[in-house]
Amino acid sequence: MRQPSRSGIEAAQAHVPKVSTVEPYYDFSTSHTAALSAIRNELSAANILGLRMLSRPQQLNYYLGTARDLGEISPHTAQFALSAWIKLSAELRGLLQVPDAATGSEGEVLYSWDRNEHHLELEIFANDKAEFFYLNRVSNETWEDELQPTTPISEPIAEKIALFKLTDD
Amino acid sequence: MLQTAVSKRTETGTEMQEDGEPTVKHPSYPYPVIQEAIIEIGFSLPPEQLVDPQFFGNFFVEVKDEFPNLQPAPIQPMFNIQFGGTPGAPIPVATVMRYQHKSSPILLQLSNSRIVINVLPLYPGWETVLSKIEYAWVRLVKVLSPEVVTRIALRYINRIERKDPGETLSRWLNPTDYVPKGVLSSESGFLLSQIRSRIDDVNRIGVVLSEDLQPGSFGAFIFDIERIAEQAVEPTTVSITNEATRLHDDIWSVFKEAKSERLENLLKGVPV
Numbered sequence: 405m406r407q408p409s410r411s412g413i414e415a416a417q418a419h420v421p422k423v424s425t426v427e428p429y430y431d432f433s434t435s436h437t438a439a440l441s442a443i444r445n446e447l448s449a450a451n452i453l454g455l456r457m458l459s460r461p462q463q464l465n466y467y468l469g470t471a472r473d474l475g476e477i478s479p480h481t482a483q484f485a486l487s488a489w490i491k492l493s494a495e496l497r498g499l500l501q502v503p504d505a506a507t508g509s510e511g512e513v514l515y516s517w518d519r520n521e522h523h524l525e526l527e528i529f530a531n532d533k534a535e536f537f538y539l540n541r542v543s544n545e546t547w548e549d550e551l552q553p554t555t556p557i558s559e560p561i562a563e564k565i566a567l568f569k570l571t572d573d
Numbered sequence: 574m575l576q577t578a579v580s581k582r583t584e585t586g587t588e589m590q591e592d593g594e595p596t597v598k599h600p601s602y603p604y605p606v607i608q609e610a611i612i613e614i615g616f617s618l619p620p621e622q623l624v625d626p627q628f629f630g631n632f633f634v635e636v637k638d639e640f641p642n643l644q645p646a647p648i649q650p651m652f653n654i655q656f657g658g659t660p661g662a663p664i665p666v667a668t669v670m671r672y673q674h675k676s677s678p679i680l681l682q683l684s685n686s687r688i689v690i691n692v693l694p695l696y697p698g699w700e701t702v703l704s705k706i707e708y709a710w711v712r713l714v715k716v717l718s719p720e721v722v723t724r725i726a727l728r729y730i731n732r733i734e735r736k737d738p739g740e741t742l743s744r745w746l747n748p749t750d751y752v753p754k755g756v757l758s759s760e761s762g763f764l765l766s767q768i769r770s771r772i773d774d775v776n777r778i779g780v781v782l783s784e785d786l787q788p789g790s791f792g793a794f795i796f797d798i799e800r801i802a803e804q805a806v807e808p809t810t811v812s813i814t815n816e817a818t819r820l821h822d823d824i825w826s827v828f829k830e831a832k833s834e835r836l837e838n839l840l841k842g843v844p845v
Contacts, residue, residue: 454678454693455732458608459793462734462839465604469736469844482844490603490842497677498695 453570460502464489467505468513476507478530485513485528488551492526492565495557501568517568524564526551538564599699599825602840607696608732608795612706614813615687615724615803622717623685629670631716632683639708640681642673681709687724688713699821703814710810722806722813727820728799731828733836735761735784735791736845742782742794745839746831751780751798761792775804780827796831798824 472482493500503515511530521542528534534551633643646669672681678693733745743757756766766782781797800820806812838845
């Protein structure tokens with residue numbers, strides 16, 4: 405009969421953050437599960453990217469919710485800004501870096517991405533408009549475009565946001 | 574009664590509602606909070622295949638178009654500790670090989686007794702996961718001859734970031750048979766609930782509520798649901814996917830019953 409070799413609490417606390425096998429509690433005393441436990445730990449490290457994809461977007465959601473509750477932006481703008489993020493993120497299958505976000509004095513939301521020489525902004529206005537601005541700090545190339553909420557992402561926008569795709573680094 | 578949300582296997586392997594409609598419909602959320610979904614299929618092999626490690630390579634040939642990255646899962650050697658300080662003989666450990674998808678955050682892990690499918694963020698939805706189960710099993714039976722499926726287990730680990738340091742889990746979950754009211758009001762640092770229930774001879778369910786305390790953040794709540802059935806299942810794709818769907822329905826029921834309106838909004842992409 406299989407018996408856990410640790411107390412339930414210890415076992416649960418040990419497994420909780422990032423785990424990768426189905427049966428963490430039941431049979432620590434068997435060699436097979438102990439071996440899989442080692443895999444679990446190793447996979448936890450591999451799952452750092454997954455964690456980034458999960459936790460930072462939630463924090464962006466909270467930021468917009470708080471800004472709305474404080475009256476800095478309207479409920480409509482908060483929703484529009486979050487929907488814009490979800491749309492852009494979906495284009496990269498969840499692998500778009502979460503932008504830094506700020507609110508402006510006119511009830512707008514500003515997203516900004518920075519990586520190496522690339523700088524991208526998306527300004528989301530209270531009147532349902534959203535405009536991109538891109539600057540290459542080395543070549544001084546600039547680019548502007550509008551994000552249309554109801555149409556698919558255009559190719560130029562897709563190219564620009566791809567500069568900020570999350571990697572395993 | 575504890576097991577309100579879970580099913581037992583029917584003769585057809587498909588749970589029916591009272592009106593005769595087949596199982597649960599699952600909404601697809603734009604922003605799932607699933608940190609990892611794990612699907613495990615345990616099987617027994619004929620004795621001659623147990624000692625033939627060539628199946629790892631043969632399986633790779635079958636899956637390499639989709640899962641081109643092959644590596645052994647690192648195993649730490651283990652020894653029997655004997656009195657007198659001398660290590661005993663190494664304990665034989667099952668070799669596990671890992672196959673990583675070319676573009677999706679999905680892994681297959683294979684040993685001579687189980688195949689595990691790990692789905693990392695962003696969760697693509699049950700239909701996609703089901704297609705990966707089918708994909709893996711169809712290819713597995715090309716290189717191995719499982720006599721019977723002995724166990725199917727699903728585990729869904731949900732992760733909800735704390736919005737502020739004083740936040741309790743009660744903002745995200747409602748009390749249910751598997752979510753005790755007491756733990757919902759717990760402050761950070763001592764939050765843990767573990768419910769494990771044996772439903773009958775073959776069915777088990779486990780629900781863990783806990784927190785992941787990361788330095789530099791407010792930490793996150795963990796809502797971990799697993800559903801295990803240890804019984805003989807015909808080693809066909811249809812039988813396996815039906816059984817996996819039944820277990821998934823149960824996990825969904827536990828989650829659905831517990832989720833608050835606030836969590837529903839987070840999943841839907843509404844600022845909370």
